[in-house]
Amino acid sequence: MTFEYAPAPESKSVVKIEKEYGHFINGKFVKGKKHFATINPATEEVLSQIANGDKGDIDKAVQAAQVAYTKVWSKLSGAERGKYLYRIARILQERAREFAVLETMDNGKPIRETRDIDIPLVSAHFFYHAGWADKLDYVGVGSSPKAHGVVGQIIPWNFPLLMLAWKVAPALAAGNTVVLKPAETTPLTALLFAQVCQQAELPAGVVNIVTGAGETGAALVNHPGVSKIAFTGSTEVGKSIARAIADTKKVATLELGGKGANIVFEDAAIDQAVEGIVNGIFFNQGHVCCAGSRLLVQENIADEVIKKLQRRMEKIRLGDPLDKNTDIGAINSKAQLEKIKELAASGSAEGGEVWSPACELPKNGFWFAPTIFTGVTQAHRIAREEIFGPVLSVLTFRTPQEAIEKANNTPFGLSAGIWSEKGSKVLWTAQQLRAGVIWANTFNKFDPASPFGGYKESGWGREGGRHGLAAYLKAVK
Amino acid sequence: MSRIDVKKTYKLYINGAFPRSESGRVYEVTNAKGAFIANPALASRKDLRDSVVAARGAFGKWSGSTAYLRGQIIYRIAEMLEGRREQFEAELKSTGDKTKITEAIDLIVWYAGWTDKLAALDGVTNPVSGPFYNFTTPEAMGVVGVVSKPTFLEFIDSLMAVIASGNTTVIVAPGALAIPAMSFAEVLATSDVPAGVINILTGKVDELAPWLASHMDIDGIDITGVKKQGELKVAAAENLKRVHSFTKLKNPARILAFMEAKTVWHTVGI
Numbered sequence: 001m002t003f004e005y006a007p008a009p010e011s012k013s014v015v016k017i018e019k020e021y022g023h024f025i026n027g028k029f030v031k032g033k034k035h036f037a038t039i040n041p042a043t044e045e046v047l048s049q050i051a052n053g054d055k056g057d058i059d060k061a062v063q064a065a066q067v068a069y070t071k072v073w074s075k076l077s078g079a080e081r082g083k084y085l086y087r088i089a090r091i092l093q094e095r096a097r098e099f100a101v102l103e104t105m106d107n108g109k110p111i112r113e114t115r116d117i118d119i120p121l122v123s124a125h126f127f128y129h130a131g132w133a134d135k136l137d138y139v140g141v142g143s144s145p146k147a148h149g150v151v152g153q154i155i156p157w158n159f160p161l162l163m164l165a166w167k168v169a170p171a172l173a174a175g176n177t178v179v180l181k182p183a184e185t186t187p188l189t190a191l192l193f194a195q196v197c198q199q200a201e202l203p204a205g206v207v208n209i210v211t212g213a214g215e216t217g218a219a220l221v222n223h224p225g226v227s228k229i230a231f232t233g234s235t236e237v238g239k240s241i242a243r244a245i246a247d248t249k250k251v252a253t254l255e256l257g258g259k260g261a262n263i264v265f266e267d268a269a270i271d272q273a274v275e276g277i278v279n280g281i282f283f284n285q286g287h288v289c290c291a292g293s294r295l296l297v298q299e300n301i302a303d304e305v306i307k308k309l310q311r312r313m314e315k316i317r318l319g320d321p322l323d324k325n326t327d328i329g330a331i332n333s334k335a336q337l338e339k340i341k342e343l344a345a346s347g348s349a350e351g352g353e354v355w356s357p358a359c360e361l362p363k364n365g366f367w368f369a370p371t372i373f374t375g376v377t378q379a380h381r382i383a384r385e386e387i388f389g390p391v392l393s394v395l396t397f398r399t400p401q402e403a404i405e406k407a408n409n410t411p412f413g414l415s416a417g418i419w420s421e422k423g424s425k426v427l428w429t430a431q432q433l434r435a436g437v438i439w440a441n442t443f444n445k446f447d448p449a450s451p452f453g454g455y456k457e458s459g460w461g462r463e464g465g466r467h468g469l470a471a472y473l474k475a476v477k
Numbered sequence: 478m479s480r481i482d483v484k485k486t487y488k489l490y491i492n493g494a495f496p497r498s499e500s501g502r503v504y505e506v507t508n509a510k511g512a513f514i515a516n517p518a519l520a521s522r523k524d525l526r527d528s529v530v531a532a533r534g535a536f537g538k539w540s541g542s543t544a545y546l547r548g549q550i551i552y553r554i555a556e557m558l559e560g561r562r563e564q565f566e567a568e569l570k571s572t573g574d575k576t577k578i579t580e581a582i583d584l585i586v587w588y589a590g591w592t593d594k595l596a597a598l599d600g601v602t603n604p605v606s607g608p609f610y611n612f613t614t615p616e617a618m619g620v621v622g623v624v625s626k627p628t629f630l631e632f633i634d635s636l637m638a639v640i641a642s643g644n645t646t647v648i649v650a651p652g653a654l655a656i657p658a659m660s661f662a663e664v665l666a667t668s669d670v671p672a673g674v675i676n677i678l679t680g681k682v683d684e685l686a687p688w689l690a691s692h693m694d695i696d697g698i699d700i701t702g703v704k705k706q707g708e709l710k711v712a713a714a715e716n717l718k719r720v721h722s723f724t725k726l727k728n729p730a731r732i733l734a735f736m737e738a739k740t741v742w743h744t745v746g747i
Binding site: 442 | 599601603604605606607609611613618696706707708710711713714715716717719724730737738739740741742743744
């Protein structure tokens with residue numbers, strides 16, 4: 001049986017995009033020198049021209065943040081800082097629809113996700129951290145802890161505004177000021193956030209946003225006025241940041257790559273597990289560092305699980321991200337699409353068996369059909385490297401011990417999933433897994449109160465909760 | 478004619494055994510007046526790699542043992558050390574180490590009491606907005622390399638901070654620290670500390686620290702005893718080791734620095 005759905009596009013009228021954007025420095029938009037285009041990856045239509053920040057722009061932004069830190073932000077009480085964050089949280093709620101549509105246009109992810117997940121979590125993050133601002137004695141780094149000063153923050157394109165919230169909210173609550181560089185391909189919601197800061201009358205220079213690509217980020221990391229770096233992105237860039245700050249007094253939190261194992265035991269509730277597998281790998285087109293990209297399924301139920309998974313995948317709707325019925329939107333960029341294609345090709349070349357549902361891809365834009373590989377071994381590149389796309393590698397296991405061995409056999413350690421109806425087995429598995437976030441009988445859940453971050457090469461530190469906030473504070477010596 | 482003393486050969490402590498350095502090298506330790514004390518082993522890169530293999534092998538059992546058991550074993554170290562106070566006093570005096578052995582023993586007792594309180598200190602249940610039970614708990618990081626400042630008290634503090642949570646370690650005891658450190662290895666060997674949990678290498682910091690920093694099966698390094706840390710941090714970035722150094726002794730932050738926070742979500746429903 002096929003379900004036909006009439007198109008149900010969300011209106012773009014709620015969004016107003018300028019032809020050109022500058023940087024947001026010291027409370028004002030400053031005209032850029034050179035520009036690059038940001039496009040809608042679902043249509044390849046140019047949305048706006050974005051300023052390409054250089055060392056000079058970074059320098060101005062860091063100076064503004066330093067002045068704001070010394071003269072204004074560090075002199076405010078925690079309670080007053082918190083009230084600004086509450087204001088921001090409320091304005092974000094008021095303008096949620098506008099942010100959701102803009103995020104979907106600039107990123108390519110479905111409106112269903114930006115509307116129901118990204119943007120609500122963004123305001124939740126500001127609301128949560130607002131309440132911490134006057135309670136820093138209880139964060140766990142000693143009494144009257146100190147802020148670092150100016151924090152340089154670099155965020156990725158997969159959850160543009162959510163990553164901004166994860167970075168900016170705790171930094172400000174702890175009393176730091178911020179220079180933020182959004183991802184090259186998804187700067188628009190960060191620039192709209194700058195307007196929210198203006199509406200909230202946040203003191204000038206407390207949040208500065210400089211747009212650009214890798215060089216702009218490097219200039220921020222290397223600026224001597226920056227005391228702390230917070231980065232979310234690839235493990236490769238994370239390592240280069242660790243090297244860049246090695247001989248300085250700078251500290252860093254790094255949220256990097258992952259190759260999450262999603263383990264389905266024979267005693268799992270199969271239908272729920274299948275939903276969890278789909279959510280684990282096809283949420284946000286698989287552009288998720290904590291995606292469940294390796295399915296480890298117990299051998300005796302593998303055929304049944306894969307059959308049900310395929311049947312479920314045939315019902316996934318791929319297409320216009322602004323359509324409210326869309327499950328999978330556009331791949332964020334041409335470069336990312338090429339990377340996914342290259343890794344998927346290696347999966348076939350190395351002997352994996354590829355399967356995708358019949359799925360018509362739109363003519364314009366960047367698209368990749370939801371895909372699973374069976375017959376994958378641990379040596380295959382698609383079982384080892386982060387694909388960051390809607391591609392699932394399926395491996396099997398016979399005993400719980402074998403599942404743990406395989407799940408932990410990776411340099412990453414960000415996330416893992418467990419599916420079993422047996423409580424003691426779930427807790428045993430959770431203990432054995434070397435990963436920072438473990439979802440049991442669920443997957444890809446996020447909350448500002450819940451620390452997020454990885455073991456091993458998935459990064460340094462946590463974001464969210466008391467643990468995440470502590471990284472923005474230092475003990476008084 | 479007075480009796481001739483039976484002197485000790487100083488070797489390394491790897492995987493619960495006392496091997497010589499595979500390199501065959503030694504160095505001379507003398508007292509303040511220049512009189513010969515011993516020829517400790519000058520550990521090599523190969524010794525360090527063997528130690529990491531031993532530490533990795535011991536990690537599962539040590540981190541998987543109950544906190545109560547780890548506390549008792551660490552307390553047992555203090556008991557064994559107490560019984561050899563006079564020997565350590567003499568060794569510390571001869572090597573010019575200002576550490577009071579009683580202070581070192583009491584420090585070990587302090588750490589013994591931490592093992593089953595770390596989750597209370599740094600664990601938390603998180604009130605997430607949804608039908609989930611969500612908790613965060615600290616757990617051991619893995620294999621941690623240590624270069625402490627060269628006094629016995631600093632050596633004990635950094636070592637206990639690392640193993641209390643369930644990590645296993647390769648620790649460097651440079652120069653004259655080799656003398657009390659290797660006697661301490663004998664204490665460990667009789668304290669029910671499983672083989673491989675603590676591996677002690679004597680020798681040179683300049684030679685061993687870079688290998689600790691670059692070894693791909695070490696998860697974190699405490700380089701409190703290293704002055705120029707830049708190059709080590711660059712090397713450590715290759716597998717994103719957690720790199721820390723500390724100013725305060727007897728600080729639970731030293732334990733938590735080498736633990737990972739694990740967050741578990743489970744659905745709530747009927």
